[in-house]
Each structure stands twice: as structure tokens, then as C-alpha cells.
Amino acid sequence: MPVLEDRVCPGCHTPTLGDRPERRGVLAGLCTRCERLWLDRADLLTLVGHEPELRAPLLPGLAGTDALCPACGQAAVGERECDAGPLLCCSACGGVLLTRAVLDGLRGSQRAGAVASLVDASERVSAAPSVDAGLQRGEGPRLPTGAELRAALRRDDDAPVGDRPDRVPFDHPVVELGTFPLAAVLGWLVSSSDGAMTFVLPVQLFIHELGHAVPSWLSSRRALPLPCGVTFWEEQRSLFVGLGMAFLFGVLAVYAYRERRPFGVALSAVGLALLAFFSLAISAERSFEWTILGGVAGEFWISALMIVSFFFRLPDRLRWDFFRVLLIFPAFATWW
Ligand SMILES: [Zn+2]
Ligand SMILES: [Zn+2]
Ligand SMILES: [Zn+2]
Structure with a gap:
């Protein structure tokens, strides 16, 4: 965790970075202009909990040139994309400049299968969209028992109408x-x-x-x-x-x-x-x-x-x- 006070933000190219304590003892550099955070590779791992997958952007930036890294000083900071959105990354030291939204997105996806299990749980609670889906969700198809068949076949009008219990029983x-x-x-x-x-x-x-x-x-x-x-x-x-x-x-x-x-x-x-x-x-x-x-x-x-x-x-x-x-x-x- 280097001290980044007044170093140049690789996104804004202005000396607007300031030290900013984050959770888990991480000291980040906060750019007061673009409000993005600079994090070392180790600090990123600490906050996110896993090694995020970074890719080259689908559309390269117009500038095309790498910016100076505020941590290691090399002109190696270029645009990357992760699952949560775009960020800047130093290919020399691995430091990143990202927004809080992207950081939170990376943190939210840290538990593999978390979203899948949420979807699963909500499907079990909510109504099945079709009979087939309901059957798949439940124990699967099974034959009705004899009692259920008899209950289904027994018609209501077989019971005597108005046969409510007597206020004073006749058979007592x-x-x-x-x-x-x-x-x-x-x-x-x-x-x-x-x-x-x-x-x-x-x-x-x-x-x-x-x-x-x-x-x-x-x-x-x-x-x-x-x-x-x-x-x-x-x-x-x-x-x-x-x-x-x-x-x-x-x-x-x-x-x-x-x-x-x-x-x-x-x-x-x-x-x-x-x-x-x-x-x-x-x-x-x-x-x-x-x-x-x-x-x-x-x-x-x-x-x-x-x-x-x-x-x-x-x-x-x-x-x-x-x-x-x-x-x-x-x-x-x-x-x-
Ligand atoms: Zn900035
Ligand atoms: Zn660097
Ligand atoms: Zn009389």
C-alpha cells in the first residue's frame, strides 16, 4: 500500500490522487476528480476476495497510449474489462484504477454460484410457470393413493344436505x-x-x-x-x-x-x-x-x-x- 498523495491519476492525468483508507486495512488512492480508486494488485485481491478475470477491451480507447502508473511509474496503464465493467490496469505492477460500482460488482461475484443459488431458491418459492416445471421442481410424478382417488371420486352431494352437528345431540x-x-x-x-x-x-x-x-x-x-x-x-x-x-x-x-x-x-x-x-x-x-x-x-x-x-x-x-x-x-x- 504505497502512499499516493498528490500522484497523477492515470485516468485524468492530473495530480488528484489522495490516500484513502478502505476496509480490511487497505489504503487506496482516491482521485478527487473522477472519484475512481487506485488499488494495488494485492489490495484488489484483499477487497474482492478473488483474482478477477481481466480482458482487453472490445473497442480500444481513442488515445491508444498507455498512461503512467502512479505506483510503479511505468507507462503501462491501459484499458481492460472485467465481469463488472471497464477499468484501467497497469500491465507492469498489476495495479488497477476502477469505480466503486465496478469494485462492488467484483465483490458481489466473489462467491462462485451465489447468483445461481439465489435464482434456485426463488424458483422453489415462486409459483411454477408450468405443470412440467412444477413436477420437475417437486418429487416428480407419482401415482395418487387409494385414499386420494376415493376422495376425488366421492361427490359432495353424496353427503346428506344440512347434516351439521346437532346443538343437543340426538344420539347421546x-x-x-x-x-x-x-x-x-x-x-x-x-x-x-x-x-x-x-x-x-x-x-x-x-x-x-x-x-x-x-x-x-x-x-x-x-x-x-x-x-x-x-x-x-x-x-x-x-x-x-x-x-x-x-x-x-x-x-x-x-x-x-x-x-x-x-x-x-x-x-x-x-x-x-x-x-x-x-x-x-x-x-x-x-x-x-x-x-x-x-x-x-x-x-x-x-x-x-x-x-x-x-x-x-x-x-x-x-x-x-x-x-x-x-x-x-x-x-x-x-x-x-
Ligand atoms: Zn481520476
Ligand atoms: Zn504499475
Ligand atoms: Zn279456552
């Missing part, structure tokens, strides 16, 4: 076998004590009012059952109510059929048959009698239907898998 032994006798015994105890029955009374009243309302709806009459123990109904039959009831039973049938809930299909079929019977088959006076007498009858048959329905799935929208567990208790208390 404790729930299924435990709730029923518990509700039965509890309902019997409640119904035999006047004090306890007052708690169930609102539900019992509502079931009673439903007993009035259901025959009314089935005979195409407007009816509004209220939990306080009153039902408003009209004596006049209404086509709107009749069609509305038919529509509701139809919706129940469609959902129950789609979700494979036969009990729901049966309910809607019975409902439609009763609707036809009360609305069309019997006289208006007779169907109105059913409405008036329906309250006491409803206490029996509606609670019985609730008890029986405990064991059957209904369309998911109704959340019956959950409500059945709540309703079974007042249903029993009313039924006894």
Missing part, C-alpha cells in the same frame, strides 16, 4: 334416555302440586290458546293466541290465511325433505291434510266448533306432540334440536 345416551323420564317425573310432580304449577301456568295457558288457534288456522281463519290466556279469532274464513298455511306447510316439507328429516315431512303432510279437511271438507259451523273446543283438546294433543317430537329431527332453521330439551318439561307438566 344420557340426553336421549335421561331427559325423557326426568321431564316425565318432574312434569308429574309439578302438575300434582298447585304451587309449582303456577310456574308452568304461562306455558300451559299458551298451549291452551294454541289449541284454539291451530284449528282456527287449519280452517283458514285468522287467530291470534296470546300467552296471557286470550285468543282472538275471526268467524270469517280467509283465503289469505288458507294459502298462507299451505305455503308454510310447503316450506316445512321442502326443508325437511332436503335435510332428510322424515318427521318434518310427515308433520307437513298431516298439516296439509288437516288444512284441507277443516277448510274444505267440513262446514264452516262445524270447523268453528273445533276452534272453540280446541283449547282443552290442545292442552292434551299439543303437549303430546311436543313430547313425541322430542325424538325426531326437524329442519335446522327451527333449532328444534335445542328447543326440544327446553320444551319437554312444560310439555309433560301440561300433559299430565
